[in-house]
Amino acid sequence: MHMPDAANSGDSFDVIVVGAGNAALCAALSAQEQGARVVVLERAPEEESGGNSRFTAGAIRVAYRGVDDLRELMPDLTEDEIAQTDFGTYTEDQFFDDMFRVTRNRTDPVLCEILVRRSFETLKWLRGKGVRFQPIWGRQAFKVDGKFKFWGGLTVEAWGGGPGLVQAETEACRKRGIEIRYRSRATRILTDGFRVQGVQVKTPGRLYELRAPAVILAAGGFQGDAEMRTRYLGPGWELAKVRGTRFNTGDGIKMALDIGASPFGNWSGCHAVQWDFNAPEYGDLAVGDAFQKHSYPWSVLVNANGRRFLDEGADFRNYTYAKYGRVVLEQPGNFAWQVFDRKVLHLLRDEYRIKQVTKVRADTLEELAQKLEGVDGKAFLEEIRAYNAAVRTDIPFNPNVKDGRRTEGLAINKSNWANTIEEPPFEAYQVGCGITFTFGGLRIDPETRVLDQDQEPIGGLYACGELVGGIFYFNYPGGSGLINGAVFGKIAGATAVADLRRNA
Numbered sequence: 341m342h343m344p345d346a347a348n349s350g351d352s353f354d355v356i357v358v359g360a361g362n363a364a365l366c367a368a369l370s371a372q373e374q375g376a377r378v379v380v381l382e383r384a385p386e387e388e389s390g391g392n393s394r395f396t397a398g399a400i401r402v403a404y405r406g407v408d409d410l411r412e413l414m415p416d417l418t419e420d421e422i423a424q425t426d427f428g429t430y431t432e433d434q435f436f437d438d439m440f441r442v443t444r445n446r447t448d449p450v451l452c453e454i455l456v457r458r459s460f461e462t463l464k465w466l467r468g469k470g471v472r473f474q475p476i477w478g479r480q481a482f483k484v485d486g487k488f489k490f491w492g493g494l495t496v497e498a499w500g501g502g503p504g505l506v507q508a509e510t511e512a513c514r515k516r517g518i519e520i521r522y523r524s525r526a527t528r529i530l531t532d533g534f535r536v537q538g539v540q541v542k543t544p545g546r547l548y549e550l551r552a553p554a555v556i557l558a559a560g561g562f563q564g565d566a567e568m569r570t571r572y573l574g575p576g577w578e579l580a581k582v583r584g585t586r587f588n589t590g591d592g593i594k595m596a597l598d599i600g601a602s603p604f605g606n607w608s609g610c611h612a613v614q615w616d617f618n619a620p621e622y623g624d625l626a627v628g629d630a631f632q633k634h635s636y637p638w639s640v641l642v643n644a645n646g647r648r649f650l651d652e653g654a655d656f657r658n659y660t661y662a663k664y665g666r667v668v669l670e671q672p673g674n675f676a677w678q679v680f681d682r683k684v685l686h687l688l689r690d691e692y693r694i695k696q697v698t699k700v701r702a703d704t705l706e707e708l709a710q711k712l713e714g715v716d717g718k719a720f721l722e723e724i725r726a727y728n729a730a731v732r733t734d735i736p737f738n739p740n741v742k743d744g745r746r747t748e749g750l751a752i753n754k755s756n757w758a759n760t761i762e763e764p765p766f767e768a769y770q771v772g773c774g775i776t777f778t779f780g781g782l783r784i785d786p787e788t789r790v791l792d793q794d795q796e797p798i799g800g801l802y803a804c805g806e807l808v809g810g811i812f813y814f815n816y817p818g819g820s821g822l823i824n825g826a827v828f829g830k831i832a833g834a835t836a837v838a839d840l841r842r843n844a
């Protein structure tokens with residue numbers, strides 16, 4: 341394809357994609373599929389590339405009507421596996437309901453509709469590019485009466501998790517002749533005031549202008565920048581740990597705002613989880629997402645005052661985990677302890693058994709109270725006594741459903757999965773706040789064109805993934821980040837090329 345303005349000194353590309361995470365690689369594959377010459381710019385060195393996408397477990401939310409749909413995504417499923425599993429359904433309506441409920445009806449209805457309705461076809465498309473999927477038996481299903489039952493609308497994960505996903509997408513790009521330039525940071529968008537003309541690129545030894553008539557921004561949110569976090573999310577956010585890549589410092593957002601793009605969405609909101617209190621400042625690819633501590637629905641969560649401060653069982657984990665990091669950050673000392681007794685220890689996820697964990701174990705509650713660093717032990721013992729007395733032990737415990745086994749009469753009740761804390765051994769895990777990604781970003785039209793402050797498209801500029809605003813507010817249904825990047829990445833690649841053809 342020969343587009344106008346595509347000539348560079350030595351290079352000739354139709355589309356520049358900024359970033360090499362899931363959204364970017366989907367955009368690159370999609371633009372290439374339409375006949376464009378595509379180059380991908382990735383700021384990180386190759387060994388640290390792949391963005392937040394590589395840090396994930398690869399869980400992907402997708403609407404499906406039943407096992408036949410899942411078979412299309414996962415043709416390797418055996419009859420035995422199907423017989424042993426209740427996959428249920430996760431309809432488009434359920435996906436809509438989840439999005440609207442957790443975002444308190446703020447999600448942009450047009451973008452949300454695209455996300456939901458194109459989720460299945462997009463994963464099928466990715467499968468066609470060589471990305472493989474499998475059911476998330478380990479983390480999203482419990483075995484009941486000999487059968488695995490999925491409980492949270494989240495059934496599919498990429499083969500090999502986030503690293504496997506990024507690797508498969510990278511290989512798919514390479515196979516199709518898409519060049520990926522590592523250690524290549526886009527620092528400025530080139531524009532004639534009407535259309536973009538490329539980007540300025542900084543490498544360790546060189547600053548150069550790379551020209552192309554279309555630029556797709558997929559460079560992630562601003563969670564990696566402590567100053568922006570504090571400015572937009574609020575005081576205290578500089579103290580949060582970053583769960584994923586250190587390279588998402590808001591570059592794509594800032595570059596676009598600099599040329600007049602419109603900010604959109606929940607700029608003071610973010611996805612943040614309970615994360616090991618002593619985790620490093622940024623994510624560690626060797627540990628991946630295992631600093632998270634997501635079995636808190638089976639726990640009692642106490643702060644430095646020894647007090648509970650939230651409803652650990654308000655909903656399935658998938659619908660509360662992304663907002664509870666903020667609540668922990670707001671506690672005195674910015675930490676909390678998740679406390680479990682013997683009855684539920686077998687339910688703890690793998691991440692509780694990693695080497696780098698802040699954990700104490702005790703045979704009596706009094707001993708535990710002494711071991712909970714930073715906690716008022718006397719208040720803690722009172723709190724546990726009051727909590728134990730309030731548990732409706734007559735209601736059976738069932739981790740697969742919202743079982744209604746609750747506390748009654750407490751200032752903050754636990755709505756489901758309430759078990760007493762009384763059988764030794766006791767284990768407790770110290771958590772702080774780990775930020776995943778920011779919700780505020782750029783305003784796009786339904787075809788991913790970046791809009792300016794007059795809500796007109798900025799010619800040749802597109803955006804997808806974390807740096808787009810308007811989709812997530814306050815909270816987030818687990819597994820939506822990857823599908824968001826894939827759906828809008830695919831659209832961005834196709835739109836960029838269609839616009840080029842129209843303008844040629």
Ligand SMILES: Cc1cc2nc3c(=O)[nH]c(=O)nc-3n(C[C@H](O)[C@H](O)[C@H](O)COP(=O)(O)OP(=O)(O)OC[C@H]3O[C@@H](n4cnc5c(N)ncnc54)[C@H](O)[C@@H]3O)c2cc1C
Pocket residue numbers: 358359360361362363364381382383384389390391392393394395396397398399400401524525526527558559560561583584585587588589591592623628629776777804805806807818819820821822823825
């Ligand atoms: C620990 C963890 C676990 C998660 N688990 C899941 C999960 O299981 N399921 C799910 O759906 N979501 C999960 N998420 C969220 C998910 O990772 C993100 O929503 C999604 O991957 C974002 O994709 P993206 O392509 O927009 O950004 P990224 O994958 O972060 O890619 C952005 C890329 O842009 C690059 N970049 C930044 N600035 C520049 C620049 N100036 N020039 C060039 N390149 C630049 C970065 O280096 C990076 O590679 C998780 C996130 C984390 C951190």
